[in-house]
Amino acid sequence: xxxxxxxxxxxxxxxxxxxxxxxxxxxxxxxxxxxxxxxxxxxxxxxxxxxxxxxxxxxxxxxxxxxxxxxxxxxxxxxxxxxxxxxxxxxxxxxxxxxxxxxxxxxxxxxxxxxxxxxxxxxxxxxxxxxxxxxxxxxxxxxxxxxxxxxxxxxxxxxxxxxxxxxxxxxxxxxxxxxxxxxxxxxxxxxxxxxxxxxxxxxxxxxxxxxxxxxxxxxxxxxxxxxxxxxxxxxxxxxxxxxxxxxxxxxxxxxxxxxxxxxxxxxxxxxxxxxxxxxxxxxxxxxxxxxxxxxxxxxxxxxxxxxxxxxxxxxxxxxxxxxxxxxxxxxxxxxxxxxxxxxxxxxxxxxxxxxxxxxxxxxxxxxxxxxxxxxxxxxxxxxxxxxxxxxxxxxxxx
Amino acid sequence: xxxxxxxxxxxxxxxxxxxxxxxxxxxxxxxxxxxxxxxxxxxxxxxxxxxxxxxxxxxxxxxxxxxxxxxxxxxxxxxxxxxxxxxxx
Numbered sequence: 001x002x003x004x005x006x007x008x009x010x011x012x013x014x015x016x017x018x019x020x021x022x023x024x025x026x027x028x029x030x031x032x033x034x035x036x037x038x039x040x041x042x043x044x045x046x047x048x049x050x051x052x053x054x055x056x057x058x059x060x061x062x063x064x065x066x067x068x069x070x071x072x073x074x075x076x077x078x079x080x081x082x083x084x085x086x087x088x089x090x091x092x093x094x095x096x097x098x099x100x101x102x103x104x105x106x107x108x109x110x111x112x113x114x115x116x117x118x119x120x121x122x123x124x125x126x127x128x129x130x131x132x133x134x135x136x137x138x139x140x141x142x143x144x145x146x147x148x149x150x151x152x153x154x155x156x157x158x159x160x161x162x163x164x165x166x167x168x169x170x171x172x173x174x175x176x177x178x179x180x181x182x183x184x185x186x187x188x189x190x191x192x193x194x195x196x197x198x199x200x201x202x203x204x205x206x207x208x209x210x211x212x213x214x215x216x217x218x219x220x221x222x223x224x225x226x227x228x229x230x231x232x233x234x235x236x237x238x239x240x241x242x243x244x245x246x247x248x249x250x251x252x253x254x255x256x257x258x259x260x261x262x263x264x265x266x267x268x269x270x271x272x273x274x275x276x277x278x279x280x281x282x283x284x285x286x287x288x289x290x291x292x293x294x295x296x297x298x299x300x301x302x303x304x305x306x307x308x309x310x311x312x313x314x315x316x317x318x319x320x321x322x323x324x325x326x327x328x329x330x331x332x333x334x335x336x337x338x339x340x341x342x343x344x345x346x347x348x349x350x351x352x353x354x355x356x357x358x359x360x361x362x363x364x365x366x367x368x369x370x371x372x373x374x375x376x377x378x379x380x381x382x383x384x385x386x387x388x389x390x391x392x393x394x395x396x397x398x
Numbered sequence: 399x400x401x402x403x404x405x406x407x408x409x410x411x412x413x414x415x416x417x418x419x420x421x422x423x424x425x426x427x428x429x430x431x432x433x434x435x436x437x438x439x440x441x442x443x444x445x446x447x448x449x450x451x452x453x454x455x456x457x458x459x460x461x462x463x464x465x466x467x468x469x470x471x472x473x474x475x476x477x478x479x480x481x482x483x484x485x486x487x
Contacts, residue, residue, distance in 0.1 A: 203440050203458040219459040297459040
């Protein structure tokens with residue numbers, strides 16, 4: 001089985017529109033959450049989110065292309081360009097390259113704008129480009145077009161685990177030899193009136209801040225953005241002299257087959273164990289876990305219990321970076337994989353900011369408030385989605 | 399609005415979520431004893447909001463629910479009464 005490594009990363013998120021800015025925010029423990037600024041936000045009960053600020057699409061894309069790009073595609077393309085440039089990929093990969101990208105809501109802003117036009121504004125027609133803008137595979141397809149990748153290309157949708165599932169499948173494509181290089185990760189642009197209005201109904205959003213694992217936490221805060229990683233067969237990367245950031249060592253996915261929203265510590269634990277087994281790792285190798293850590297009562301309690309069961313008496317340090325970049329739903333796993341790359345390449349464990357008081361139900365070392373310097377050999381990244389779908393990745397220092 | 403009417407509506411909405419007849423829910427019933435799960439709870443709250451044209455400040459992550467006490471039928475009735483009065487004011 002071929003080993004798979006990461007040779008490039010790129011991102012757009014509430015912290016920064018690139019990797020250097022995001023790494024700096026992780027080191028500083030900066031928060032990307034703020035007042036929502038989109039149309040009709042004043043009609044929402046929840047008015048905070050981790051928006052991508054000052055996004056000027058017209059400065060980034062040709063006017064002739066822009067009508068095809070919902071924001072979810074724009075974020076994916078900008079993150080993808082950064083990742084490809086970092087990887088130093090040039091020349092045609094053709095059918096040896098592919099894209100597997102996660103998204104939960106796809107072009108939701110395009111749905112909203114179109115419904116508004118026909119239902120609220122009484123228009124009788126919408127743009128002819130609505131369908132290609134809003135389809136869930138638009139970000140993946142535009143990445144394939146932009147970079148000439150004609151191998152396996154598809155979108156993956158599993159709510160909050162979309163990006164982790166996408167990366168797990170991309171790993172498998174390379175392992176089995178279906179591709180040498182895969183762009184993978186996730187993109188999401190759910191911060192629009194309808195997106196937040198829908199989430200409000202579940203009563204799981206915090207009105208102010210995301211405080212994972214902390215006593216007094218009030219829930220999750222939604223974020224926007226994209227993370228794209230270049231996964232590459234190790235021999236392919238070595239042959240072209242590429243810099244290896246980390247190894248994608250293992251992937252585990254499980255389903256709870258239980259409740260449609262309530263998490264299961266058992267299913268989460270099985271996914272972590274599956275990822276470790278797939279990577280051929282002992283638990284002692286793991287020096288950092290990037291938690292799903294949404295900041296809801298239920299997730300954090302179940303996840304802490306699962307970690308304690310899998311890792312026994314002394315689990316490694318665990319943090320949730322969602323308090324910084326928000327819960328970017330179908331993109332969040334990709335942002336968190338990038339946080340793991342920071343931990344593995346620079347020995348910087350990003351903190352759980354917003355943390356106030358330890359919760360006895362979440363007895364973990366959560367790296368509270370301030371980043372920590374620690375050389376780690378391997379890291380896990382958890383994602384546990386509504387629908388009872390769990391996806392965990394294991395990374396090793398490259 | 400009469401308290402008795404609010405109570406009847408609360409019980410009817412809970413019964414609908416629990417697949418029970420309204421007579422099977424006591425006026426003093428405690429919600430956790432009824433076996434209402436988390437989604438049932440948020441659906442019941444939505445139904446109360448629609449019925450009374452109110453907005454209920456309920457967050458599933460706050461077990462003590464400082465803003466709206468959803469622990470029993472009488473507490474819910476009192477909370478709904480208060481919100482109706484606020485709306486009228």
